Amino acid sequence: MVHKFDAKKAGILDDPERVKILDPDRILDKLKITENTVIADLGCGTGFFSIPAAKRVKKVFALDIQQEMLEILRKKIKKEKITNIEVILSGESSIPLSDKSVDTLLMANVFHELEDKLSLLKEVNRVLKVNGRLMIIDWKKMEMDFGPPLQERLDEKEVIDTCYGNGFMLLERSNIGPYNYLLIFEL
Numbered sequence: 433m434v435h436k437f438d439a440k441k442a443g444i445l446d447d448p449e450r451v452k453i454l455d456p457d458r459i460l461d462k463l464k465i466t467e468n469t470v471i472a473d474l475g476c477g478t479g480f481f482s483i484p485a486a487k488r489v490k491k492v493f494a495l496d497i498q499q500e501m502l503e504i505l506r507k508k509i510k511k512e513k514i515t516n517i518e519v520i521l522s523g524e525s526s527i528p529l530s531d532k533s534v535d536t537l538l539m540a541n542v543f544h545e546l547e548d549k550l551s552l553l554k555e556v557n558r559v560l561k562v563n564g565r566l567m568i569i570d571w572k573k574m575e576m577d578f579g580p581p582l583q584e585r586l587d588e589k590e591v592i593d594t595c596y597g598n599g600f601m602l603l604e605r606s607n608i609g610p611y612n613y614l615l616i617f618e619l
Contacts, residue, residue, distance in 0.1 A: 446478055446480070450480070453609040453610065453611060453612075454480075454540075454569070454608065454609060454611075454612060455608075456480060456481050456484040456485075457484055458608075459481070459567075459569065459608060459614065460481070460484060460485055460488060462567075462604065462606075462614065462616065463536055463538075463565060463567060463616070465485070465488055465489050465535075465536060466488075466489070467488070467489065467490060468489075468490050469488075469489040469490060469535045469536060470489065470490055470491045470492075470493070470533065470534050470535050470536075471485050471489050471491070471492050471493070471534065471535065471536045471537070471538060472492075472493040472495060472527070472529060472534045472536070472537045472538070472559065473485065473492060473493070473494050473495065473538050473540075474495050474522065474527065474537060474538065474539045474542060474556075475495070475496055475497075475539055475540065475541070475542030475545070476494035476495055476496050476501070476502075476505060476519075477496060477501050477505075478501055478504045478505055478508070479494060479504075479505040479508055479509070479517070480540070481538055481540055482494040482505065482517055483508060483509075483512065483514065483517070485538075486514050486516050486517045489516070490516065491516050491517075491518065492516060492517045492518070493517075493518050493520055493529055493534065494517050494518065494519050494520065495520045495521075495522035495527065495528075495529075496521070496522060497521070497522055497523065497524055499521055502519050502520075502521060505517075505519055506519055524546065524547060524548070524552070525546075525547070525548045525551040525552050525555065526551075526555055527552075527555040527556070527558075527559050529559045530559070531558055531559065532558075532559070532560070532561045532562070533559055533561070534559045534560055534561065534564060535560075535561055535564055535565070536560075536564065536565045536566075536567065537556050537559065537560060537564070537565070537566050537567070538567045538569075539566075539567070539568050539569070539570075540569040540570075541569060541570055541571060541579075541612070542568075542570075543568050543570050543586065543591060544570050544571060544580055544584055544585055544586050545580070545584075549594055550594070550598065553594070553595065553598040553599075553600070554598065557598065557599055557600075557619060560619045561619075562619065563618060563619060564618070564619045565603070565616060565617065565618055565619075566595065566600055566616070566617040566618075566619070567614065567615070567616050567617075568591055568595070568614070568615045568617070569608065569612050569613070569614050569615075570585070570586060570591065570612065570613060571585045571611060571612060572585070572587075572607075572611060572612060572613055573585040573586065573587040576611065579611065588605060588613050588615065591615060592605070592615060595615070595617050599619060600617035600618065600619060601617060601618050601619075602615065602616075602617055603616045603617060603618050604616040
């Protein structure tokens with residue numbers, strides 16, 4: 433069984449130091465999103481990307497398989513009076529959104545956790561609009577004192593090959609700090 437992030441450690445996701453190594457605003461700039469964009473943040477956690485994205489786009493679907501994460505996000509949304517984030521409990525291999533309803537789907541440090549990557553990519557393909565974008569941020573495959581175990585990490589080539597084999601074309605490949613890589617695909 434693949435390791436899942438423990439909701440009891442949710443505070444780590446909101447640590448101000450995290451912004452220094454994984455800046456959501458800088459990362460969102462790479463997506464060339466507009467005020468008419470609809471984003472799905474799959475594995476949204478406590479809203480590290482959902483909340484900054486909501487300030488830029490028409491709608492954010494914030495999806496997670498852990499109810500505890502979504503409750504934390506709901507409290508933040510209420511406190512900040514954000515009206516364009518819809519919080520949704522998701523299954524691991526199914527995305528409860530309509531066909532062709534999303535311009536961009538973001539997965540940050542989630543892809544390595546998926547039990548069935550192919551089923552999920554079929555779902556991503558289903559919910560993305562024509563020319564939709566998939567952004568995958570994940571851990572570099574190197575030894576670190578934090579993050580998932582090395583044997584559960586995927587190198588960039590593994591992710592690119594898996595996505596390419598499921599109808600996605602790589603648009604951008606880059607490092608976004610010392611611990612993560614970023615891949616942007618188009619459908």
